[in-house]
Amino acid sequence: MKKRVLSLLLCITMLLTMGQGAAISAWAETNISKETKAETEPILAYVPLDNRPVNVDRVIYEAESAGFQVMMPNEDLYATRLDGQPLNSNGTAYGDSEKLLEWLVEMDKKTDYFVISLDQLLSGGLVNSRTLYNSQYYDEYKIINKLVELSQSNHIYIVDTVTRLASCTVGYQGATLETYNYLRQYNLNPRYVIGSKDLTVKNIISDYTKDEKGRRITYDSKYAKEVNNSLKTRERKLSLIDYILSMDSAGNMKYFIGIDDSNPQNTIQTNEVNFIKKKLGDRGLIYSGADELGMMAVLNLMIDYYGYNVNAAAIYFGNTESSGSGSVYDMETVKENVENHLKSIGVNLVEKDKADMEIVVLTSPSTAILNSKYISKMIDYINSNISKGIPTIVINSAPSAYGGNLEYRMIRECEMSMLLAYSSWGTVGNSIGLALCNGISRYLYLHSRDNSSDKADIAFLKGLIFSYEKDISYIRGGGKTLFNDYLTSKGWSTSNFYQSDEQVKTINTDLENMLKTSEYNVTVNDIIDNLTDCRYFKGLGGECGIIGKINLDNYSAPFFRTYEIRFDIGVKLSDITLKGFKDSMTINMPYTPSQGELTYSFDLYYLDQAGKLQKMPCTYDKDTGMVRFATNLLPNFFTNTLSMEANKAASLFADVPVNTWYFDYVMYVYEKGIMNGTGSSTFQPKAPMTRAMMVYTLYKMADTPEAPSGYELPEDVQADWYKSAMKWALSNGIISINTNKKIAPNEPITREQLADMLWKYAKYKEMDVEKGKYPGIYEYADVFAISPELREGFDWACSNGIITGTVNGTKLSPNTAATRGEVAAMLKRFAELQ
Known part of the structure; x- marks a missing residue:
């Protein structure tokens, strides 16, 4: 059977030598010089x-x-x-x-x-x-x-x-x-x-x-x-x-x-x-x-x-x-x-x-x-x-x-x-x-x-x-x-079927339908199913990416013969990078002996791919009751990390110290290309995020799609750097014009506006916008301070853990301006929903 990422658990068999020897199971420099390699795309x-x-x-x-x-x-x-x-x-x-x-x-x-x-x-x-x-x-x-x-x-x-x-x-x-x-x-x-x-x-x-x-x-x-x-x-x-x-x-x-x-x-x-x-x-x-x-x-x-x-x-x-x-x-x-x-x-x-x-x-x-x-x-x-x-x-x-x-x-x-x-x-x-x-x-x-x-x-x-x-x-x-x-x-x-352009058009359509819907030994869908949601080599240090959706269309036969076929290939990538080959994973697993048993020897075994029992080095701490072992042999467990060399991370932004609550969030959005600094060495985490900044950030996250031509923007949208983003956001209902027929691009975005914008963006991306497992807005003391038309979006953001409470977690502060540090945290949580 096909092995999908994170789909199965490795069966680890522990044999414990105790009084009578009981056994239990647990699941636990280039040669070319004129254009150098520094170029991104020669x-x-x-x-x-x-x-x-x-x-x-x-x-x-x-x-x-x-x-x-x-x-x-x-x-x-x-x-x-x-x-x-x-x-x-x-x-x-x-x-x-x-x-x-x-x-x-x-x-x-x-x-x-x-x-x-x-x-x-x-x-x-x-x-x-x-x-x-x-x-x-x-x-x-x-x-x-x-x-x-x-x-x-x-x-x-x-x-x-x-x-x-x-x-x-x-x-x-x-x-x-x-x-x-x-x-x-x-x-x-x-x-x-x-x-x-x-x-x-x-x-x-x-x-x-x-x-x-x-x-x-x-x-x-x-x-x-x-x-x-x-x-x-x-x-x-x-x-x-x-x-x-x-x-x-x-x-x-x-x-x-x-x-x-x-x-x-x-x-x-x-x-x-x-x-x-x-x-x-x-x-x-x-x-x-x-x-x-x-x-x-x-x-x-x-x-x-x-x-x-x-x-x-x-x-x-x-x-x-x-x-x-x-x-x-x-x-x-x-x-x-x-x-x-x-x-x-x-x-x-x-x-x-x-x-x-x-x-x-x-x-x-x-x-x-x-x-x-x-x-x-x-x-x-x-x-x-x-x-x-x-x-x-x-x-x-x-x-x-x-x-x-x-x-x-x-x-x-x-x-x-x-x-x-x-x-x-x-x-x-x-x-x-x-x-x-x-x-x-x-x-x-x-x-x-x-x-x-x-x-x-x-x-x-x-x-x-x-x-x-x-x-x-x-x-x-x-x-x-x-x-x-x-x-x-x-x-x-079959060696030259051309009769007319219309005939070929019909054949190409029939060919695509035939290969996608017919039952034969190895179908198009068999291939797609084997590859979708699976790993691919992304780095030689054990890094793997994940294949998302695959789409094949526009089938045709070159030279108008059946010797081979041509088709367009669409591939979407997951945002995940797994690390699982080179680096071992240290695991702490609890084990408590049965009452009255004295454990004086402990061995850990696992079943390999051939079904044979193999011994794994481990230590057992009787005081803490923890078994500790390191392995890179877990074929269906992987780590997904985003990391940066420590000195580089510490010196990247002068106003983002390593010990601040927002450090990890800022590093994440920077490395992912979601948010940039405000200067060569500043991020301004405590400064308010403007509405234009937020729209432009979502526009980049959407891969800067084509903005509709001829779309009339409000008069207060002036700066060229965000005009295309505003056209895109307005045409897709992600942002709206206020009662004064303005966008107010330079005004700070409030927490309720940000929640609503993320909710609308999630719908634009066809994400699941059902309520999550976290408390919704009605669990907070100031729920009725949220504008009625923004409550649904805010509720979705809260229940999915994107926005959390302020003032010891008791209030949402919907009309408070969201800082750039807070937005970094919300965007990381949002990205992890996808």
């Missing part, structure tokens, strides 16, 4: 491979979760359109190289961090790069020369691909599945392997048509045109990567080159790969995979930017990591694939006891009958890591071998929100790359920061949610099957 200029979510949404989530702001050109400049779909504004089905270069030149004025797809910039995208076979490359060379020029003063990361075995895309420029299969088979034929000394572009091209013995490879004349064009496409791609590597002789750029649709045997790609490896040197790496290239380049940028060498340990389940590739589209074993990905980004592979994080990988089973056992062991291992707070990345490198059973059980048995990343996307190379990128980027950010921002947290969670919803619910859980069946029943193709 800018990344990004030109993607194409407009699929894996190349856009997920890259944005990754970069933002690591503290970067991502800037991209308009989608129309890099989008790919399959046959029959609406064209881009340039009149083509592919990207606009000329305008993209103009955009890059413009971005050079704003940043010096660039991740650029060479396929997009030179060919209009990955799909179109498989169809170009021009023999003159003047325009492409000019673009490359400009990139080399930009690299003199910028940090540029290039992503590119080796042409896939089948150099076409089904549904693009008339290519069919038969064409794809034939070209793939032709290029799978073993070629003559050229020695390192003779590896040149010219020699490789001349051997494209020859087998491993130097004989000409025959092909069906029916596919003569497709085969010849395919070879010219390969020649073009190889020539362009050769040119950029030659022109970048200084090695100013870093390269991530994916072997698209590869195979472990000797193929037409073998000589190409060997040549690129030789020419590339230590400027980057070439490895299986294509879809993760943008994310890998961003991760390398993060490693360079934060200047930290991550140490990772790889743990495998399935016993085939060194003998199998995991899929026919990967040319290395799973272990080699993991190691090459880590090598390409400078991550050190180490033993578990020296690791910052662990990469847990499920491989194809060495023995099919042991499938369930491998899954069970892996889930137990994941849960153990979660309970210990070990940053963990999970990869399923063989999803077809396990039929979605791992994911089905993970959703029901693991606290999925506590993983750094997960993937089972596409090929093994894709899965490894995507998971490492999400997880390591997040780790780097947390490692470099004392506090994680809400924006970065939300971006991280969006990336995690996307991988679960797409990889698990949609691909492995049955969502894609439902979608395919729906389209087939309508007579539309």
